[in-house]
Amino acid sequence: MRLSQYFMPTLRENPAEAEVISHKLLLRAGFIRKSASGVYTYLPLAQRVLKKIMQIIREEMDRQGGQELMLPILQPAELWLETGRWHVYGPELFKLKDRHNRDFCLGPTHEEIITDLVRREVRSYKELPLLLYQIQNKYRDEKRPRFGLMRGREFIMKDLYSFDRDEEGLEISYRKMYEAYTNVFTRCGLKFRAVEADAGAIGGSTTHEFMVLANSGEAVVVYCPDDNCGYAANLEKAETKFTPEVIGTPAEIQKVATPNVKTVDEVAAFLKVEKKQILKSVLFKADDGYVLAVVRGDREVNEVKVKNQVDCLVLELASPQEVEEVLGAEYGSIGPVGVNIPVIADLEVKHVLNAVTGANETGYHLTGVNPERDFSPAVKYADIRLVEEGEPCPKCGKALVFARGIEVGQIFKLKDKYSRKMGAFYLDENGQQKPIIMGCYGIGVTRTMAAAVEQNHDEDGIIWPAAIAPFEVIVVPVSNKDEQQMKMAEEVYNLLLNAGFEVVIDDRDERPGVKFKDADLIGIPLRITVGKRTVSEGVYEVKIRRTREEKVFQKEELVDGLRQLLKTL
Numbered sequence: 035m036r037l038s039q040y041f042m043p044t045l046r047e048n049p050a051e052a053e054v055i056s057h058k059l060l061l062r063a064g065f066i067r068k069s070a071s072g073v074y075t076y077l078p079l080a081q082r083v084l085k086k087i088m089q090i091i092r093e094e095m096d097r098q099g100g101q102e103l104m105l106p107i108l109q110p111a112e113l114w115l116e117t118g119r120w121h122v123y124g125p126e127l128f129k130l131k132d133r134h135n136r137d138f139c140l141g142p143t144h145e146e147i148i149t150d151l152v153r154r155e156v157r158s159y160k161e162l163p164l165l166l167y168q169i170q171n172k173y174r175d176e177k178r179p180r181f182g183l184m185r186g187r188e189f190i191m192k193d194l195y196s197f198d199r200d201e202e203g204l205e206i207s208y209r210k211m212y213e214a215y216t217n218v219f220t221r222c223g224l225k226f227r228a229v230e231a232d233a234g235a236i237g238g239s240t241t242h243e244f245m246v247l248a249n250s251g252e253a254v255v256v257y258c259p260d261d262n263c264g265y266a267a268n269l270e271k272a273e274t275k276f277t278p279e280v281i282g283t284p285a286e287i288q289k290v291a292t293p294n295v296k297t298v299d300e301v302a303a304f305l306k307v308e309k310k311q312i313l314k315s316v317l318f319k320a321d322d323g324y325v326l327a328v329v330r331g332d333r334e335v336n337e338v339k340v341k342n343q344v345d346c347l348v349l350e351l352a353s354p355q356e357v358e359e360v361l362g363a364e365y366g367s368i369g370p371v372g373v374n375i376p377v378i379a380d381l382e383v384k385h386v387l388n389a390v391t392g393a394n395e396t397g398y399h400l401t402g403v404n405p406e407r408d409f410s411p412a413v414k415y416a417d418i419r420l421v422e423e424g425e426p427c428p429k430c431g432k433a434l435v436f437a438r439g440i441e442v443g444q445i446f447k448l449k450d451k452y453s454r455k456m457g458a459f460y461l462d463e464n465g466q467q468k469p470i471i472m473g474c475y476g477i478g479v480t481r482t483m484a485a486a487v488e489q490n491h492d493e494d495g496i497i498w499p500a501a502i503a504p505f506e507v508i509v510v511p512v513s514n515k516d517e518q519q520m521k522m523a524e525e526v527y528n529l530l531l532n533a534g535f536e537v538v539i540d541d542r543d544e545r546p547g548v549k550f551k552d553a554d555l556i557g558i559p560l561r562i563t564v565g566k567r568t569v570s571e572g573v574y575e576v577k578i579r580r581t582r583e584e585k586v587f588q589k590e591e592l593v594d595g596l597r598q599l600l601k602t603l
């Protein structure tokens with residue numbers, strides 16, 4: 035490939051609208067262009083990267099017995115009405131009508147479609163297990179598409195669905211996919227962690243997310259530093275060891291005036307108590323009811339844990355107006371004592387001695403609150419708080435470490451959630467009708483490309499892991515005017531081409547500085563400079579993009595030398 039003819043519109047400056055580095059660099063290096071908000075064109079360089087990622091995914095899915103098919107993007111509303119999801123997803127679901135005024139959606143995922151296919155075609159236990167997958171565009175009308183490919187409205191996903199006779203079978207499929215995902219992200223040259231995660235609306239029980247570690251990641255990964263322990267979880271789900279503290283002698287409840295004292299810090303300062311002695315109450319709207327979540331003042335409420343405990347579809351913070359209506363006091367003066375709405379308190383709250391809480395009267399707090407004595411027996415205790423860095427690992431007790439991650443894959447055990455709803459049954463060996471037990475497994479292909487850039491870049495541009503780089507080697511003749519240099523550049527370009535390298539030659543009539551900068555920007559792992567020393571001494575300078583190291587090779591050393599280098603990049 036010759037850069038003089040290549041469609042690679044690089045930019046001199048960072049585009050203003052790009053907030054994260056992968057968005058900046060993919061735009062500047064001529065990999066993507068925005069077509070509409072959250073909708074992108076993948077230019078030739080990006081297409082080469084995506085094809086490599088998809089090839090690695092296909093190989094690893096097929097290795098586990100996956101069979102690739104292609105499901106429709108255009109999905110009839112009927113299937114989504116059957117599962118009751120047509121109305122659940124609201125504005126995020128791209129809906130449209132055909133010429134006969136029939137309702138369709140553009141597929142954000144394919145549980146309905148694939149379960150409809152299997153319920154019509156699979157009858158007997160002999161046909162199970164099945165692992166069916168596709169690599170296909172998905173459509174989700176994100177409220178705020180941002181960060182380029184990381185949160186788009188049209189993106190490429192690999193989604194595999196497993197169909198088993200029973201939960202043992204599902205366990206086997208799930209482990210196959212766990213291994214396949216580990217292979218995919220390892221082969222893509224990415225640093226990642228599989229973490230226990232929250233299943234969210236898709237339901238089901240066990241789910242793991244695969245996180246590419248990067249400081250710009252939106253997700254917080256909590257993990258145990260001891261690899262023998264291996265505990266790792268999304269912060270939404272992470273737990274710690276719970277050790278109830280020793281209790282003292284309970285005092286009597288008292289109501290004290292706390293004029294304009296609202297926040298935990300203000301209450302702690304005003305009443306001269308520690309934050310952990312104050313109970314922080316947060317009012318949530320759960321579907322069409324309210325729930326009061328209570329944690330110690332030095333902790334934070336984990337909304338995902340609250341949502342799972344309350345088992346509601348939508349959980350959101352109550353507005354200040356709702357707080358006044360429901361609890362008769364302003365936010366800074368609410369508490370769990372004497373309220374007539376459901377209260378869910380964190381496990382630690384039970385053991386707080388002589389706690390301070392809002393009095394549910396603006397400008398007043400209660401002291402000497404002892405939950406065992408003063409909370410209504412209806413109060414539910416559960417782990418509803420965020421763990422903190424350094425707290426003990428729930429499995430081995432070592433201090434937990436936090437990191438940031440970008441979710442590039444998630445695997446779920448669906449069990450019979452969809453097969454029962456849609457009547458996907460099979461006849462077992464005794465002729466008994468049984469629901470097919472399902473799992474679903476997604477990888478964000480375009481998001482993986484962006485995550486690779488988030489994790490692999492420096493101030494000069496992208497540093498592609500060799501396995502997914504658009505090209506392996508770029509040959510850069512220093513001066514187009516120098517016939518000898520151009521001749522030797524062409525020779526080494528053809529030598530590498532014939533040796534099977536993915537090589538590109540920068541034969542543009544540009545100053546060497548521009549060529550070197552672009553080679554660094556687009557992130558090709560190896561750069562061969564053909565300059566004066568090549569003509570005078572027959573040596574080729576090879577620059578390793580990742581380490582900036584320069585090595586000098588004789589022509590006959592190049593093929594093996596470059597092959598060895600690529601294995602390390």
Ligand SMILES: O=C(C[C@@H]1CCCCN1)Cn1cnc2cc(Cl)c(F)cc2c1=O
Pocket residue numbers: 119123126127128142143144145173174175192193194236444446474475476477
């Ligand atoms: O997609 C999943 C679960 C798995 C992920 C792996 C591959 C198979 N599906 C969860 N999810 C996420 N966003 C959605 C957005 C819309 Cl608008 C929707 F209608 C449905 C969904 C939805 O179901």
Ligand SMILES: [Mg+2]
Pocket residue numbers: 231243441444
């Ligand atoms: Mg997730």
